[in-house]
Ligand SMILES: CC(=O)SCCNC(=O)CCNC(=O)[C@H](O)C(C)(C)COP(=O)(O)OP(=O)(O)OC[C@H]1O[C@@H](n2cnc3c(N)ncnc32)[C@H](O)[C@@H]1OP(=O)(O)O
């Protein structure tokens with residue numbers, strides 16, 4: 271590439287190798303270390319099993335899976351000190367800002383680690399995966415003025431997350447829905463937040479710093495923040511009869527419709543197809559299909575008017591909303607899942623590292639002579 275050629279937004283640039291995840295953007299396929307997400311969902315894989323797969327690029331044996339689940343459950347709870355620290359800032363900031371800050375604070379409780387020691391790195395990665403649902407649930411309960419709940423060690427990670435949020439052990443379909451949502455969001459190759467994590471890791475900085483970079487990157491509405499933006503759009507539309515006019519107006523004003531379009535998929539995002547089914551199923555179970563139907567109408571109109579396909583964020587919004595989750599927790603839930611992928615990529619980056627440092631095309635002033643302030 272010459273110094274004046276560049277790819278805006280790094281479009282189509284191959285920035286490295288990875289054995290974790292493969293996306294076929296033309297065919298709409300998402301494969302984690304050889305296993306399609308459809309297959310993992312069809313066979314009722316657990317989120318824990320998928321995290322193991324991402325971390326080891328191998329499905330665990332039953333014994334390995336049980337040990338991994340046990341290790342995760344043992345790490346779920348937050349210290350009293352951590353909860354007290356969180357009380358001081360959670361009520362004043364958005365959940366994503368609180369989550370980014372809380373992850374940073376978690377490091378202050380870590381035992382001393384051996385630098386770049388594989389075993390220590392893996393145990394921090396596991397700790398981060400386990401703490402994420404507990405942090406999000408604690409953020410929610412603190413800002414609602416409720417007690418922070420301890421995890422129930424008999425529950426899966428998906429069920430524990432819903433339990434720590436609401437204080438109710440979830441129904442089987444609620445647990446299944448959350449488990450599938452967590453699997454579907456767990457990894458996506460060199461997406462913006464994972465790439466941010468890898469850039470930080472490539473300086474040989476620590477795992478907490480890399481994950482903090484990733485959370486800050488996920489927060490934006492062009493990336494993970496789009497699921498909350500979809501719910502806001504559904505509220506703005508309000509009724510199926512308004513879809514056509516609201517979408518038309520937005521498109522005329524060149525406003526991007528959240529939950530549509532993708533840098534890599536040129537067809538339906540395979541995760542959106544599965545979440546569409548889940549949104550319908552949980553809506554029917556809860557006797558509230560309004561949000562599913564509204565989303566489906568938006569999908570139809572956006573396709574007719576602009577030829578755009580849904581991405582993962584479109585149907586996750588109605589799915590979470592019908593589960594009774596507040597919309598400003600949608601993006602934090604993305605982090606509860608994506609921590610699996612982020613940590614896998616950070617470990618992979620450490621294992622085969624080179625500093626990530628691209629170039630820019632300079633568009634500033636030509637060389638000039640310095641003039642002292644009093645002569646300008
Ligand atoms: C988990 C995730 O991160 S999935 C993505 C979540 N983000 C969203 O849902 C936000 C809405 N979508 C978008 O903004 C974009 O589609 C992105 C950011 C996902 C991808 O962006 P890019 O690959 O840079 O595509 P870009 O923004 O250049 O769009 C290409 C064309 O499609 C149009 N387009 C793309 N997405 C949308 C959209 N959601 N609504 C309206 N038009 C869109 C653009 O306006 C542009 O059209 P033009 O050529 O007529 O100007």
Ligand SMILES: O=C([O-])CC(=O)C(=O)O
Nearest residue numbers: 457458460461462533582
């Ligand atoms: O891959 C991307 O660019 C965005 C995305 O869908 C994800 O991170 O899940």
